[in-house]
Amino acid sequence: MAPTIRDVASAAGVSQSTVSRALSMPELVNPATRARVLEAAGRLGYQPNRAARGLITGRTGNLGLIVPDLSNPFFSSVVKGVQAAARGADYSLFIADTDEEASAEIELLRALTRQVDGIVLCSPRSPDDDLARVGVDSSVVLMNRRIEGRPSVTVDNADGMRQAVEHLSALGHRRIAYVAGPRTSWSNAQRERGLHQSAEDTGSDLVHLGHFPPRFEGGVAAADLALASGATAVIAYNDVVALGLLSRLGSRQVSVPDEISVLGCDDISMSAMTHPALTTVSIPKWEAGRAAVVLLLSLLAEGTADSPAPDRELSAQLIVRATTGVAPATSRPVPGGHSMKGPTG
Amino acid sequence: MAPTIRDVASAAGVSQSTVSRALSMPELVNPATRARVLEAAGRLGYQPNRAARGLITGRTGNLGLIVPDLSNPFFSSVVKGVQAAARGADYSLFIADTDEEASAEIELLRALTRQVDGIVLCSPRSPDDDLARVGVDSSVVLMNRRIEGRPSVTVDNADGMRQAVEHLSALGHRRIAYVAGPRTSWSNAQRERGLHQSAEDTGSDLVHLGHFPPRFEGGVAAADLALASGATAVIAYNDVVALGLLSRLGSRQVSVPDEISVLGCDDISMSAMTHPALTTVSIPKWEAGRAAVVLLLSLLAEGTADSPAPDRELSAQLIVRATTGVAPATSRPVPGGHSMKGPTG
DNA sequence: CTGAAAGCGCTAACAA
């Protein structure tokens, strides 16, 4: 059995309260007694029980983070940002992975709520209503999702897509395909919105190839549709999907970017390492994670005196790499006849 | 303020104990009263405080997992295995990332210990002594590390390396370079042991290129040393490093596998997707994660009546892919003179 | 500066 505060108290010949004070409010106790207490605590290997402490103080010293899929590099980066901020503020971080299951989000939210002081809920897949219904008593900050009345940190996805489409348009692309992500993804919805808007603005055709799992296999599955669509460029929901596209296109001997251009989104580190490298819309993952924690901590500090649910929006930035999967639409003839509607050339 | 068991009790017109029983031991209460209690609980949105419950039952219903780096795909897979097993046994899982810092391991171990029933400590970097010294009162199962007296789940890394070396040897390679991982990695030590042994057995030269961070950049940094070493094949500590090697070799216009062969370890999903694909030693990550939880749960069930710290060892398996980064050493001439000691050709 | 006592939310004897 692990030593409790009582053990330390009797070992040091003082009361429990003195031990407690010696540990958490050192100024309030006589240096001599404090030394005695610390010595005893050290000798016994005493570790305060944070759960018990939390029961009375209402603070656990823990933060929670819920993400859809830790094996997605996008979320790993978010984790790193959240972690850095949490550690900096002297909080422990509990991370939970929902495996892209909406029901797990609610469950985890509940399991976590009493054990942490605040929760960052990243890219939740649950419908607004379900999310609103969960009576969570710790503060929750949403990331990559905006819901009326809840604080959130988001990225301007629509603008990112606009940058991508304008880039393609400038290169002469007039027919652009989109490999969509999960229907339940707010970010995906924002991206589609941005795509539609800017396709219209630039006078391009936008082909929606359907919703695919946000994984490598999703891109593999979408590649043939992309080719058949007659688009000269494909934008993928994210980089992982774009890598899947590249892989399948490679197997089919379709040259990227000569025959078709491929764009990703997120700017995961892998996207710079492929040949060709991926042109991508960079999402400030690390910063967003950090911002979510900063927001969370500010809410905790203010107590329950909520201002009207602060939102923070970061911007996305198109990254065009040197040797990349994007080329002018007119640069090469499009062989094989799978482009139904070529550019001017 | 969130409703407590008292609120539910008074709302249902019963005592706290009845509420408690209605929720955790439904058989022991009158169906009618139980219904009343459940109704009240539902209406108030009552969620039991697991921390408070844990304080008295000694069980929290949580498991902990500590890994060096969640952005490493190897550990993502481990997480998935651990998570599946934990969820299957109705435990919540708390994951913590140490950022490859040994000190963070100890810290997290302490922070976690009272809030979970058991901990899986994956690939710890701390010295044996430090690890042994930590007085953790929850059960701890080590993964990818064996320490006297602690239960563990490991993989036969040495045998994996043996398979790799014999494969290379059969292809005529006689000088093999190794890009080592962290000095503090037990797995790396095991791999080096296997490499030395089998190099000796097959009469090959083994060139140790030094220790590198187990990341992409580590491989990039090691590539030039590999070329200069005169080896006809390089084995990397893991696949991520191997990908870094491939990338840098590509930039230097060195053809893989024509001029030099590259092998990885771990079998992360990315390794099958590169061109050429990576021949790699597959580590059963998911299964190991699962096994660690199974072991942990069996320890928890047995109480403190320890048998002498059970160990479980899984096996590694060389994966040779169709189009791969490994070729016979004699298949092509080695240009550029950076191989000091060519094969028979 | 220190100790005694109360109580955080919950469960587990022990009675009724």
Add this chain to the structure above:
DNA sequence: TTGTTAGCGCTTTCAG
């Protein structure tokens, strides 16, 4: 079957 009581490990009044 239900209520009463004690107490998990800790912090925090309130006295002294």
